[in-house]
Amino acid sequence: MRQSGWQQFKRKLFEVPFFMKLFHWExxxxxxxxxxxxxxxxxxxxxxxxxxxxxxxxxxxxxxxxxxxxxxxxxxxxxxxxxPTTRRFPPSSSAKDITTWMEATRLNYPILLKPDIGERGWMVKKIDSLVDIEQYLKRIKVDFLAQAYxxxxxxxxxxxxxxxxxxxxxxxxxxxxxLMAVTGDGKTTARSLLTSNLRARLYIKDFEEKYPEKMDMVPGKGETIEVEPIGNHCRGTxxxxxxxxxxxxxxxxxxxxxxxxxxxxxxxxxxxxxxxxxxxxxxxxxxxxxxxxxxxxxxxxxxxxxxxxxxxxxxxxxxxxxxxxxxxxxxxxxxxxxxxxxxxxxxxxxxxxxxxxx
Known part of the structure; x- marks a missing residue:
């Protein structure tokens, strides 16, 4: 259906993140x-x-x-x-401390790491490898929880x-x-699919920083890729x-x-x-x-x-x-x-x- 001039103008306006946020109170x-x-x-x-x-x-x-x-x-x-199986760790913990706990509780990757005190998705991360744990420990300065995914x-x-x-x-x-996700056509990168989504456009800089490996993926026709695994409104959910x-x-x-x-x-x-x-x-x-x-x-x-x-x-x-x-x-x-x-x-x-x- 052909859009009216006003509809086309409104769509163009909302493509600008500032106006998208201004006119959508959420x-x-x-x-x-x-x-x-x-x-x-x-x-x-x-x-x-x-x-x-x-x-x-x-x-x-x-x-x-x-x-x-x-x-x-x-x-x-x-x-x-x-x-879920959960344990609190101090920020001085080592990756070995966490992997030892995982072995003792028979947990495999992925797990979640998140601050013991936190809100709005701050520093909540899905952990898929030892490297992810090590990177997380470099940033966290407060007590945090390790939790089964x-x-x-x-x-x-x-x-x-x-x-x-x-x-x-x-x-x-x-x-x-x-959760923020894209469904592929077999030709287009996840980055381009996100760019064509007005809501996703508000968060694409964050996605580029957090999940650069996902941005260049080309999902197959009908294949859905979950871009952001954490269900928080300020992270695109x-x-x-x-x-x-x-x-x-x-x-x-x-x-x-x-x-x-x-x-x-x-x-x-x-x-x-x-x-x-x-x-x-x-x-x-x-x-x-x-x-x-x-x-x-x-x-x-x-x-x-x-x-x-x-x-x-x-x-x-x-x-x-x-x-x-x-x-x-x-x-x-x-x-x-x-x-x-x-x-x-x-x-x-x-x-x-x-x-x-x-």
Whole structure:
């Protein structure tokens, strides 16, 4: 179908990364999108009578999981059967330390390496060889986790919350992650295929730096190459809204999982599974991470979704977070004192400066 002049102009405009980001709010900087949310947060702080009210939502997680929490410590709360084989290493570790652990746990490549404290995909890397381990160790300056790679085909962010004293919770968001990939015609390089994709064009410089060997590959006709193996929005992953697939059976399964995690009431399970049917049954899946009070309902970033619906869903989850924290507080869970909260934020800022020096 022939495009109108306006459609052709709009397409040309969106081919420029600046305008692509400007007119698609899912690409806006965090502080820009969340500025109005901070106003609502101030209202909830007054309602709860604490700036750090969120710390009471998940009392067994540091600061409720809003920021600066240890992934390794959270894994200790989750029953072992639900998580991949994982171990924390200091930045002074050698490649031999990691390979010895792999041998002891009978793990083969690939594995994942990622910071114990981190967000938005920073320094998360799929490791395919000893050389990859050695390169990673040259850059990492903080404690990190080595984790078995989970190859189940479906990657999800599943948001769950449950009020204190209530047996049944709610799955309020399911985000299916479409990893950045290209499908070949037998003639064109992955680089050219990415260049012809408006979304991929925003990340192609990163792909050139991280995966130069993939850029010159020529996938066969109908062959799909996964360019970015890490399911993170800021690394090119498309977030798709599958919330409508939340069934009573799925909620019952996560009621059981959440009840087995001490003190957990609010957050997002990042996981991989074989199928939705298996996930409903509680089989053939692994929890890659559990994010607490600071978690987002990722479905809001579905391409084309209204920004107003995005704000509606974010504010709803923030209100639920506050109400859970207030109820826990009434049951005797303390809020983090203001001075202690400030000290924790300073510690996180110092950690972030260390990250930025890498």
């Amino acid at each position: 690409f806006w900087p965090f502080n820009v999108f969340y500025f109005p949310v901070f106003i609502y947060y101030a209202f909830l702080s007054a309602k709860a009578r604490s700036v750090f009210f969120f710390s009471a939502a998940n009392p067994t997680i540091e600061l409720g999981g809003m920021l600066g929490e240890s992934k390794g410590d959270i894994f200790k709360l989750i029953p072992e059967k639900y998580v 989970v190859s189940y085909p479906i990657e999800l962010g599943l948001f769950y919350y449950r009020f204190p004293g209530v047996a049944k919770g709610r799955i309020s968001s399911i985000t299916r992650k479409g 498309t977030f798709l809204d599958d919330t409508g697939l939340a069934t009573e059976a799925l909620e019952a399964t996560f009621d059981e999982i959440a009840a087995s995690i001490p003190g957990f009431h609010f957050g997002r399970f990042d996981l991989r599974c074989q199928s939705y049917e298996d996930l409903e049954k509680g089989i053939n899946f692994k929890i890659l991470e559990l994010n607490g009070a600071g978690a987002e309902p990722g479905h809001i970033y579905q391409p084309g979704r209204s920004i107003w619906k995005g704000y509606r869903d974010v504010l709803h989850h923030l209100n639920v977070l506050c109400n859970i924290a207030i109820q826990n507080h009434r049951l005797g869970v303390p809020y983090t004192p203001f001075k202690e909260g400030l000290r924790f934020i300073k510690k996180v800022k110092a950690y972030n400066r260390l990250k930025e020096s890498e």
